[in-house]
Amino acid sequence: MSARSPDPTVNPRGSHTRRGFLKTSSGAAAGVGLFQIVEPHVLGGPNHTPPSETVGAALIGNGGRGPGTFKDLSGKHGLPIREIARCDVKWVGQADDKTRYTDFRKLLERKDLDVVAIATPPHWHALISIAAMEAGKDVVCEKPMTRFVAEGRKVVETSVRTGRIFQIGTYGRFGQAGSEGKREMRKIIRAGFAKGREVRAVQSGGLKVKQWSGPINVPPQEPPPNLDWDFYCGPSPLRPYQSTRFGGMHRGYWDYDGGGLGDMGQHKLDPITWLLGKDDTSPVKIEANAPPAHPDVAGQWGWVRLTYADGVEIVLESGEWGERLGAKSSTISREDLTEDERKQLDALPDEDPMIGFGEAVKTRKLAGGHPEAAHRTVCVMHLANVAIRTGRTIHFDPDKERAIGDEEANRLINQPMRAPWHL
C-alpha cells in the first residue's frame, strides 16, 4: 500500500484539494490582475468543513440496513463525509444518475467519490467491493462479507493489489481487544501454545435459525415496476420473483445469503476468530448435526463443530433444533504454560492496536476488520453451511481453500456466476 502525504492540500486520492489548487492558482491570477470570489464554506469557518477536506461518500444498497451503514461513516468511523449519491436497484424510473443511481457501475465512475458503504444483500457484496476498490474507492461492506468462500479470496487479493482500505461492517473484535487477558490469550494461541491443549469457543444461541429459515410456499408474481429484478438477481440464479426474495427475508434463500448463519454468523464469529488468533487460517474439519437441506431455502440445524489444525475448536449451538452437542468453552492463559513457554511468549512483540476505518483511510494502514481477517471469519460461517447442506463432515485445506475429497462441497465453495458477472 502506498503511503499518503500528510499535506492537507493533497486529498486521499492523491490529487490536490480545491484549497491547494486555489492557493496555487490565485498566485498566478494575481500576476495578471484577476481575483476570485469563493463562498465562505469553501474555505472553512465556524461549523463549516470545506469540501476540500471532506470525503466523497456513497451508499450502495439503500434498504433496511443501508442508511445506518452510511451514517456509520461519519459516526462510528469519524470521517468528514460529503454525501455524493445513493444507489439501489429499486429506483427504476427514479434515478437521475447524479444523486440517485440504479447501476453501481455508473456511480463508481465518479471522480468525486472516495468511499462507499455497501449494504446490498450478500450476493452482491464481493462484486461491488471489488469493483469499488478497482475504481479507487475505500470500502465499508456490511456482513456477511461474501456469499461463498471463493469470493472472499478475490476481495482480499483486490484490496492488496489496489491498496484500498476495506472494513467489514462488524466490530466485535474491537471490543475484545480492549481486554488485556484476551489480548494475551490471542497471543498465546498465535504463538502455537494451544496445540495439545483444549481450547474451545462456544457460541450458543443468537443465530436466528428459525427466524431466517426461508419460506417455502410463496407464489411467484410480477416484480414491482420500480425494481430491476434481473439486476437484483445479478450473479445469482435468475428466478421468478417472489416477494420474500427481496427486502430482509432474502436471508432465507441460498441464492442471496445463508439463513441465520448468514445474518448473525460474522457478527458472532468476529470476536471469536480474533480471540482465537485465526485471522489467517481456516478450520480443517467441519462437522454438523443438521437435517437434510432444501435446495432453495436455508433450514434448521442443531450444532456445528469446526476444528483448526492446532486443535482449537469453535462450536456453534443453535439451540433451535435437535440435541445439543453440549461442548464447554475452554480458554488458555499464561498459567497453563510451562516456564519456558512463558519466556518464549514474553519475548514475542505485542501487536499494534487495531485501528478503525476512519483512521485507516487517513493513514492507509490496515483496518482492524481488514479483508483477510473478515474473509477467514466468514469462511467459518460458509464452511458450517457447506457441512449442513451436504450432510457430511468436511475436510478443508486452509491454504488452497478447497474441500478435500468432496466435489459437491467444492461446488458450494466456489460457485459459478450468472453472465455478465464474474469474479
Place this chain on the structure above:
Amino acid sequence: MPDTKSKITSWLALIPNLEGGRRFPGVPPDDAAKLFDEVLAGGKAGIVELIDSLQDVNDGQDWKTRFLLHGMASHTGSASRKADRAKLEAIYAGALVGDRSAPVKTFLVMQLQYFAGKGSVGPVAEQLRSDDPMLIAAAAATLTAIGPSASKAMKALHGKVGERARGAIDHALMQIARNLA
C-alpha cells in the same frame, strides 16, 4: 408393474408438513436417510415419476418432491455411494431429454450443478438451445461447475444457439478458464 404412485404418496407422507404452514421443517437425518435409500432402491421408475410430478410453478405445492430429489443427490455424495450417485445423475440427466417444461428442466439442471460430471455434459448442454433465460443460465452454471470437460460441447454449440445462449457460453468458458488459472 409396481404401483409407483402409491409409493410416491407414501414417501411424501413420511416428510413432515411445513412448520407454521410456511417454514421448511427439519426431517431427522436418520429418517431422511432411510427414505432416500428406499426411494433409490425403488429404482428409476419411481424417481422418474417423482420428476414427472414436479410443478412448473415453484409456489410450494411440490416442495416435498423438490426436497426429496435434492436430498437424494446430497445423500449419495459420500465417497462410498459413488454407484448410487452415478445412477441418480443418469436419471436426472436422462430426464432432460424430451418435452418436459423449461421450469422442470431448470430444476433438474440446478440439481446437477452440485454433483454432475462429464457424463451429463451432453444433455445439459442441449438445454442451451432453449430460449428460456432461466434454463439457459442454469445450464451455463452447471457446465461451468462441471469444468473443462464441458468446454468442447459448449464450443460445438456456439454457432447453433441463440444470442443469449451464445453469451452464456462465452461467459461459462471464461469462468472455466479463470478457475483453472
